[in-house]
Amino acid sequence: MSDKPTTIKELAKILQISVSTVSRALNDHSSIGAATKAKVRKLADELNYEPNQRAIQFLNGKSFVIGVILPELSESFFSAAITGIEDLAYKKNYTVLLAQSHDDAEREKLLVEKMKTQRVDGLLVSVSKTTSTYEHFEVFRKLNIPVVFFDRIPPVKDIHYVASNLETGTYEAVNFLLKKGHRAIGMINGPTTLVASNERKEGYIRALTANRLKFDPSLVTSCDLSEQGTIHAMDTMLNHKRKPTAIVTFNDYVALFAMKYAASLQLHDLDFVSYANLPIIHYTNYSPIASVEQFPYKQGKKAAEILIDLINRPNNDTVEHAYFNIVIASQLVINKTD
Amino acid sequence: MSDKPTTIKELAKILQISVSTVSRALNDHSSIGAATKAKVRKLADELNYEPNQRAIQFLNGKSFVIGVILPELSESFFSAAITGIEDLAYKKNYTVLLAQSHDDAEREKLLVEKMKTQRVDGLLVSVSKTTSTYEHFEVFRKLNIPVVFFDRIPPVKDIHYVASNLETGTYEAVNFLLKKGHRAIGMINGPTTLVASNERKEGYIRALTANRLKFDPSLVTSCDLSEQGTIHAMDTMLNHKRKPTAIVTFNDYVALFAMKYAASLQLHDLDFVSYANLPIIHYTNYSPIASVEQFPYKQGKKAAEILIDLINRPNNDTVEHAYFNIVIASQLVINKTD
């Protein structure tokens, strides 16, 4: 029956007043009499009037859509992050346009283009593992559309980002291992293109030097985060002249691959520490003895908050060169499985 | 510099032709001369013209947004499903408006309202565990906005849905257990409000009767899918006079809870079969010996396909009463761990 939604025009015609009066009445404008307001609101309620968001968005040139490009939703870090993003966006009446790069740099480039075509008001990005150039994001800078990176930050100056402070988390983790008596501690790190990899390494180095131990670069290997890559990295570790008794891995998946491989070699005396603290590690055969929690939900929420803030900021160039670099403190969580 | 995007008007002014000609030229309309078309396209390219999607959407009364309401993105079933949805939506130039009910019926109701306000062109829903009434979806029926349910289907007539055929999957699973020699097979089922629970039960019964075994209703318990609920269900199972030697669980999480509990009771001779076949079960201490794969990506994709199909269908009431009830065949996957 009620096929087409009620419009402001229809309300005006029924009440024999102008559309502008109806609009102002509904928006509680000061120049409309109380009696008229009440009349309009009553009819609006009765007819189930809903303002046409598309018309409004079109009118004031805003789409109220924020684009989100991330590598893989099936990784629980990102599904937690998107939840944070969605929660905030929804509260602020923004729509989330979702897209996955599947860790493919080419696809990521295409998605950025699509986001542009869709005229998003802002963009949230966690860059793909394979991305090594970052010019495709420059389009947005030219169009004055804010971009906020989260978690996987490109090694570029003058960008907004939200990330966890992995340097201190790593410092805590390595310190923890040293206190447990380990002296040869290996690190299976991620691709060197990721800032996150460097932060881990720096935390690792700082913990060692703080404990007056010499940093041995060959005990840190980088890998592509795949199972094969992890095995390769493990071989490097295990063949090292100072065979590590504990290994810090880039994330829980790498840890699981590494532990699986270690188990297949009958090595049960290795201690692992990793990042993320995914729920799955509580079901596994062998668990990392500790994890650095990165609070993905919080990260996503904060990134969305900053983005929406930037979107609604007046466009004066004076503050343009102030960049948000938010760092969420990570926290070492010790698994009480012993 | 290029602060505001190029519009069709600007192109028209520069070329000294009318906006309608420009519009038609860009849309490759037959009534525009080849020379003009070329001219327009050239300038459009040079000025990086992009049609304003919001204006188009507003004009033809379509939002090109499909709403998706699902319980939890952090459950990998749903993150796989949303990937399928997003992939298809993106291909068809639709935007995905994402929202999670967090398995809260009240929040779900609110989200449905929000989706209405946002004027989505269609809605994709996987209902929350706690939802027991379904009138809030009726608004959409009245507005002639299509709704397609997936995976968690409300027990209501005359709806579109995509689900996996759990009856046959369960039949296969129970058959498999019977062939392995089990005679007392328990089932920890989900809430009875879910159609999926009934389907599992029916498959279970059919497998038993097909093998000339008597169905014992007390060997099937329903639970709320929480760890506590699972433990309670396990107690029921283990105290049963015909103590089961194998148990079919509602999903992998329930299986993991159950196996954890069984391990804590030193029961290592129980065989488990579950649903979903999540990657995590390959890391766990004890794995289900088989899983029913439900192809969440495929389900999401198919549901989105149907929804977009319905959106673009001419509005004649004659076909209105034809409902899509798509069933994706599930498949028993046997884990080759032993």
Next chain:
DNA sequence: TAATGCTGCGCAAACGTTTGCACAATAAAG
């Protein structure tokens, strides 16, 4: 009484695009 201020409302433009209709110019047919 005239000037001024306030209150409540309507008119019309604007946002970017599509599209039915009209119309001019040219070509083909009679």
Next chain:
DNA sequence: CTTTATTGTGCAAACGTTTGCGCAGCATTA
């Protein structure tokens, strides 16, 4: 050399909403 068809283009309306400006009616003040 007219009529008719064809091709290419422009005009203007429409989508739903907001908002600057103008104006009428009335009350207050000088």
